[in-house]
Amino acid sequence: MKQNNFYHRILLFFLFVFPCLVFGQNTITGTVNSESGDSLPFVNVIEKGTSNGTTTDIDGNFSIDVSSVPVTLIFSSLGMETIEQSVSGSPVNVTMAESAQALSEVVVTGLATSIKRANSANAVASISAEELVGTTPPPTLDGALYGKFAGAIVNQNSGAPGGGISIKLRGVTSLQGNTQPLYIIDGVYVDNSSIAAGLNAVSAAAAGGNSASLLQDNASNRIADINPDDIETLDVLKGASAAAIYGSRAAAGVVIITTKRGRAGETKFRFNQSTGWVEALNLLGVRDYNEQRVRDSFGDDAVADFIAARNQGRLVDYEEEIYGRKGFISITNFSMSGGNSDTKYYASFGHNNEDGIVNNTGYKKTSLRLNLDHRPKDFLKLSFSTNYVHSSSDRGFFNNDNSGTTIGIALTSTRPWDQLFPDANGVYPDHPNNSSNPLQTRDLVRNNESVNRIIMGGTATLDVFNWENSSLELILRGGLDFYGQQSRAIFPKELQFQKLTNGGLNGVSIQGDTQNKNYNLSAFLVHNFNTNNDINFRTQAGLTREFFDQNTELITASGLVASETNVDQAANTGVNQTRFLQQDSGFFVQEEVNFQDKVIATLGVRGDKSSNNGDANEIFYYPKGSLAVNLHEMGFWNDSSKWSQFKVRAAYGESGNFPPRGGLFTSYNAASTDGLLGISISTIRGDGNLKSERQKELEFGADLGFFDGRLQLSGTYYIKTIEDLILRAALEPSTGFSTQIVNAGEMENRGIELSLYATPVMTDDFQWDLSVNWFKNESEITRLDVEPFNIGAFGATLGTYRIEEGRSATQLVGIGPNPDESGFQVHGDAEPDFQMAMTNNLSYKNVDLSFLWQWKNGGDNVNLTALLTDLNGTSADYDTIDLDPAGQLGNGPYRLSQLGSSAEVFVEDASYLRLREVGLYYNLPDKFLDGILGGAIDGVRIGFSGTNLINIFDYNSYDPEVSNFGGNTPFTGIEVTPFPSSKRYLFNFTANF
């Protein structure tokens, strides 16, 4: 039937076209429809290259006289993607798709619904594909979020390839619970775990070798698996007022990602290749040695070595040797999309191959996606998304240790005259001044994480009825996130610190295997009801079920046989298994009332229960309510007014945050003594009656628009209170426990977010778009039921976080000459004074220039890298005199003189100003493309882009952005010889055809 139709159409087409051509009749008629089949009025139809044009009438019909056929017509309309279509005759049927930009005019408010941005009562940030990856291709999804919206602190934990980024929305949301937002991709709850590779067995970073603290393993986080190029929009619900409908998992915010989907019309191909390199962002340099300095720091013997090496020109800059490499980057993306009005598809392939700045580090990712939409009946729509990802990252061996083995720590005691290079037979000498040779470690150690992941989601939308002023939709949704992660850390027996003669373990192989399976099911009903005087009631109700299952097995084998790495080919093996199971069940109801777009009110409640609560079947309720008033719809201004929008809004919501894993139990750990197994009490005392944290957030704001939206201002103020704050509070160690997990406090975050969007210049040839955001947050522990305690760093001598009533949650204290009543002196705060970002997009004819500056002002780190180099006399600024107030001591000796008397010198300002992204592109003019492949190529864009090309900071290390303890903690910014950050340079080529 269908085919018949098709041939009929072709036949008709020729019947029409032929006479047109023959008789040279130059009036073209046609209709323009939307994807959903509605006719589109007021669409501009222009003959390309001329000013000749018309618009469609109320039924979407148009008629235009053109000078000759064939002709290219351009169809454009607000909120629609502009279409160029070559036309040979009438009638022309054009289907226009909503543009991505238009989609971002919609924000998510319910689990199943969205609302026009103009009507939203929350400051929801929406990021389009263009904003996300348009300037420069990011290494990972989360790495693309810097400076893109107000209210997010994005922090890279280390520069190791393959991710490891934390995102904190609106300040510190929890001290012990989850601080990372919930990620939902096309309705699938996506896991963002960081799974430690067990390196502690070698680094002993958490001294004692106990695996209790795996935080220092510098693991990547799993959201890095998502290919940024697949993303259509990303909505960020920053706090409970917007995210309450996600209930007990939403306290840290929700990131809702919608991937690209096919559009009806001809098949579109897009190919993108980016090639470039990565290099260290900032190296510290080498101390300016001379004979006297060498003698003072290392003794007379070293002077002889120094002179000998200097005379032979053998002084080596080992920092440059290790971190100085340029890593090759190649990013390839190919996508294909299309379909007809019933079935649409989007398929993509992405491949990243990125080398790190250190040899033997790098990141590879392959992603395949198929998104399918099918409408078998007018009242039924089915959507499927499938994503397979394989990623593999070689992360090297960095960060803190207590064994002198990580590359970073080893470098701190390496001097330019030390001979560390292998001889002609490839044998590495032992480091004369350290327990490991960093070149050997770099060349022989493998630390790989590889992931195979499938994320699948499906949605069925059923229009139960659709009457004149009321409709009911049933939406069923299911999602699955399944992955296996393998970690392989191999320390061969040849390593200096593995040699038996050096007291080593004769080779260590640490292999981890994690199976993660999350799935979620939900059903929603959405009822719309319009009254005759244009009041819309939208009621929705739904049920959700989520299941989480994670099982990690970590095998540590030492004493390896020959050069085997299999864990059974070893003298000693230890196995560690960690399981996590959770079931959640919830429901929600929400009512939205829209009074003629003038007043929009929402009320809703979510009820949740979870196996992760003390009582699994107790329901916790999370209410929300919001009100937006569009004053510009009230008729105060006439159409010619400069004011195009004036909205005031207020929203309130509550959400929860689960106790940390294991927090409900007091348990034993297994361990052995000389072959005798035993169980010893855990250092953490759990509490079976632990409650989830409850966040209550109230936000107010106003959105102003002028000059038809060419200037928009938005301001938001929020107060976020976290009750039943879960603390891992210190317990008197004489109890046998070191810490207890308790609900014992209350915390408040207050903040301001301001954004400005402007198009200061818009002419035919030149357009300048500007976007600026500015935000600040302040936290305070408003109540603390336990004694104040230090947390999150290496003790008060070196500077530590301290939780204390009436103080900021992120204050950094330490010993010092002027202690307050607590016995400590406040040396800083990790919270920035404010952050600001400015994005400029300039386009002149075919040239586009985009750049994003990001400024973090204030916020302190604890920098222990400098201290470690001082102790070894190797700091680049060891002899510079600019720290000592007396002007006597060099910086190195000065810092050392402060050790034990004041932590002030270790707490450093971590402000920075960065040219986060820059991209310069040239769009090839059509005339070049016309003749190629028969004009099949729609567009070619070439350009250069970069990340972090300009970095301005005073911070005395590689990068103020760092976290020795990883991302899922509020206590970032502690630095111990991390993998240095890098900058990226890329050449990009994109073709659409």
Next chain:
Amino acid sequence: MKKHIYKLLFFALIIGAVSSCQIEEYSDLNGPEVDAFAENLTRGDLQDLIGGILFSSRERLGTYFDDCGVIGREYWRFSGSDPRFTTDLLGGDNSVLDNNTFYITGPWASRYRSVKNANLILGFLDGQDVSGQFTAAEVNATRGFLKTIMAYELLLNLNLTYDNGIRVDVADENNLGPFVGRAEALSAIRAMLADGATDLSTGGGNFPFILSSGFAGFNTPGTFLQVNKAIAARVAAYQGDNAGILNLLGDSFLDLSGGSMDTGVYYTFSEDANDIVNPLFISVGGSSAAQARVVQPSFITDAEAGDTRLEKTVQLAAPLTLDDLTGDYIVFRYTDNDVPIPMIRNEELVLLYAEGNVSTNSSEAVNAINTVRAAAGLGPYTGATDPASLINEILNQRRYSLFAEGHRWIDMRRFNKLGELPLDRPEDDVWSQFPIPLTENQ
């Protein structure tokens, strides 16, 4: 109105659906919960719980020995990763001992964890009828073992905080006993040992569990009682109770014949991944400025010629320097990852015996000193035999005999001789005690 009714119906439907949706409760998936043993303690469980004490008694032991060894100027601990061994512990420049740093918090908490492990077992034994699983004698034997270990663990903590005291009564974690001063704490520890001795003496022929190889020879209630007495003798020495020393040593495994200085009980280690390796072992090749225990030079220079106990050190090819400290000998008391560390052994008992006899029977004291000297390849003691001189000689022998076993600092302290310890840098200090950890909220 009709609309509202069916909205309400939906709502009701949903509430109904949710409440019928039962969520499964999980217990701890990753380890046994404490509550599991409170109701049903089996023989197998007891073995595991005792094994846990053997484990926890060794946690952070390296830090304890480094605290004692570094402050007692037996050796310096060089660490590229942590500067505080050479700053805080030696009192370098202006630094002082911090009350929230690993050198006190780590070992302190670990010893109390052992005490907790023991107290939990005592609670399990008291809280249920275990007659089906254990005989009364076995229960007594277990109690005696646990009390002895608890007393020993408390003593190690008291050694660190000294006059600042410790908590003795910590059985109820929600209602901890007060901090008590040194004298009271020593009395309580000695009473706990005496209590344990009573239990052990009615403990029958065997423990209802096996112990690690470090307890070889002392793994029955009867033989372990000798260990209990030996520890009590050490406590008596710390109390200055010479009569008590001799009295207790009489029931201990003291052997004055001189043949078996190493007889005793030991912490044992292995390279098994779930085990701990000897924390005091750093190989010769693995010693560098970034990682070493460098012998304080006077230990070598003060030694009498021919003292075989210098074999507990090894000279390196080149000296190591860190933080203005330079030395070329490293501690080699423990020569491998799985070499045991003594808890208490005969060499100490012989010297305790000498100490107990100093003022009452100096010739017996000299005999004991000579036993130790002979074992070290030295000739008999020829110095004065007044108590002060003998004490000096005993301290000297203890310095070499018990090198790197955590005694020097404590010994010099109890005879008020900390001022005689060498200072390596002008600003250094010899601390007499650690502060009570911050989190004890004192």
